[in-house]
Amino acid sequence: MKNRKWLTLSVMLVVVLSLLAGCAGNKGGNSAPVNEGSKPQESSNTGGGDAKPVKLKMWGGVPPESGPQAVVDAWNKENPNIQVEYVRFVNDDDGNLKLDTALLTGxxxxxxxxxxxxQVEKRIASNVALDLSGFSDYNIDEKMGADAAAWKVNDKYYGIPTKKNVFFVALNKDALxxxxxxxxxxxxxxxxxxxAKTLKADFNYGLVQHTEPLIDPVDSGLVKAGYTKEDGSSNLENPVVKQWLETMNGMMREDKTTPLLGEQxxxxxxxxxxxxxxxxxxxxxxxxxIRSSNNTTDFPRDFKIAFAPVPRLSDSGADFVTRGGLGDFISINAKSKNQEAAWExxxxxxxxxxxxxxxxGRLPASKDVDQETALTSLLGDKADTYDVDSLRYVLYEDKTPTFVRSVPQEVMDLRAQEYEKYFLGNQxxxxxxxxxxxRHNDYLKQQK
Structure with a gap:
């Protein structure tokens, strides 16, 4: 009888100790660490009481005053238990190196x-981009549309593309x-x-371009034709590349309607x-x-701006694709201790x-955002300084298929080095x- 009573007391003691251990393990509301490859664990630190708020840091390339600070301020006001701090990095080689270093060094x-x-592919390879398939409460394809799939890697999303990428030609409407x-x-x-020839009469230049989208006409052609041939060798000798070189060189040297690249x-x-x-x-x-053109204090102007799609190289538009799609692909750090809060x-x-x-200038891509509301927000009180109908066309009505540039940086660099020599007159x-x-073939051999 004594033995049975002692056994009962022992069992009760084990149960009590187990319960106490469970409470201690959950003290502070922290969940177990996330195991690599498993579903992200939900932090329970979202309730009231004395729990400290989860603090998140979001890194982005847009200056805080151009929208990001207003975004995090709005979130922080409504979500005292999850507070976000915005950290700006410059979206260039040095800035991305700074971000990569921060990711890799914890x-x-x-x-x-x-x-x-x-950049996404490199960060996936470094295990600092979380596979979002562990979350089941948000359908990226449904929310963002067919263009979102261009950001998939191995048929998985390691982030969400959040904005519409739109490339266009801005025109002086008064001059037109x-x-x-x-x-x-x-x-x-x-x-x-x-x-450009016609309009140059009243201007120093008929056309100027950012160097970043300068080579987009080549990619528009090679996205369809392929960057490599069937035998696996480079296709950078494709006629579309020569056509682009000669068209641009003609505008620089013969027409003198656009700046010499070397001078630019x-x-x-x-x-x-x-x-x-x-x-x-x-x-x-x-x-x-739009970020600059809305700023009439630093960039005063007395003309209305109109917008046109980026032109195609060939006379036939049947197979034309233009750069665009979706951008601002936001990833969650796979090493973050607050993945669930970051997901929310x-x-x-x-x-x-x-x-x-x-x-x-960053238009939301989600179908849940009203387009006209976004357009109104985009233009603010400067709507009367734009040809709004042409802007609406390039933003929402032009149905030309789009591509997201995915050329490896090494190939981008070697192309630029060679076409710069051409535009400088050295070859x-x-x-x-x-x-x-x-050089592309040499690169391809190194990748095998």
Missing amino acids: QDVDLYVNYSLT DKAGLAVPKEWTWNEMREY LTSKMPVENVFLGGEAAMLNIGEWL FLKWYADGGMAPMAAG TADETLARMAQ
């Missing part, structure tokens, strides 16, 4: 913005009206070359200032122009929380094509 990075697929030229809805580079690079020409300052009639750029913020951001970013177009292809 500095505080919970969420970060990728601006190219190449004076010359009797319509705002194009589709056109070729030859047609834009003629526009040497002077670090601020092409947005040149266009907004009335020195150029057209500007090949993307939606980030990311969903909110993608579905409309990013609205203040529109004032800086012919044929020599440039041969050098591009040779």
Whole structure:
């Protein structure tokens, strides 16, 4: 009898100790660490009481005053238990190196913005981008549409593309009206070359371009034709590359309607200032122009801006694809200790929380965001300084298929090095094509 009573007391003691151990293990509301490859664990530190708020750091390339600070302020006001701090890095080689170093050395990075697929792939390989398939409460394909799939790697999402990427040609509408030229809805580079010749009469340049989208016409052709041939060798000697080289060189040297590339690079020409300052009639750029063109204090102008799609090289538009799709691909750091909290913020951001970013030229991609509301936010009180119908067309109505540039950085660099030699007059177009292809083939061999 005594033995049975002692056994009962022992069992009760074990149960009590187990319960106490469970309570101690959950003290502070922290869940177990996330195991690699498992579903992200939910932090229970979202209730009241004395629990300290979860603190997240989000890294992005947009200046805080251009929308990000307003975004996190709005979130922080409504979510005292999950507080977000925005950290700005410059979206260039040095800035991305700074972010990569922070990710790899375990500095505080919970969420970060990728601006190219190449960056995403590198960060996945470094195990600092979380596979989002562990979350089942948000359908990225449904929310963002078919263009989102361009950001998949091995058929998985390691982030959410949050904004519409739009590239266009901005035009001085007053100058177009004076010359009797319509705002194009589709056109070729030859047609834009003629526009540049006509418009240059009243400007220093008919056309200026950012160097970043300069080579987009080549990618528009090679996305369809392939960057490599069937035998696996380089396709950088494709006729589309030569056509682009000769078209641009003709505008630089024969027509003198666009700056010599060497002069533009040497002077670090601020092409947005040149266009907004009335020195150029057209500007090949993307939606980030709106951030500057809305700022009439620093960039005063007395003309209305119209918008046209980026032209195609060929006369046939049947197979034309233009750069665009979706961008601002936001990933959660796979090493973050607050993945569930980061996920809650990311969903909110993608579905409309990013609205203040529109004032800086970043239009939300989610179908849950009203397009006209976003457009109103984009233009603010400057709507009367734009041809809004043409802007609406390039943003929402142009149905030309789009691509997201995914060329490896090494290939981007070798192409640029060779076409710069051509535009500087140091080698012919044929020599440039041969050098591009040779160096691309060397790169391809190294990857095997």
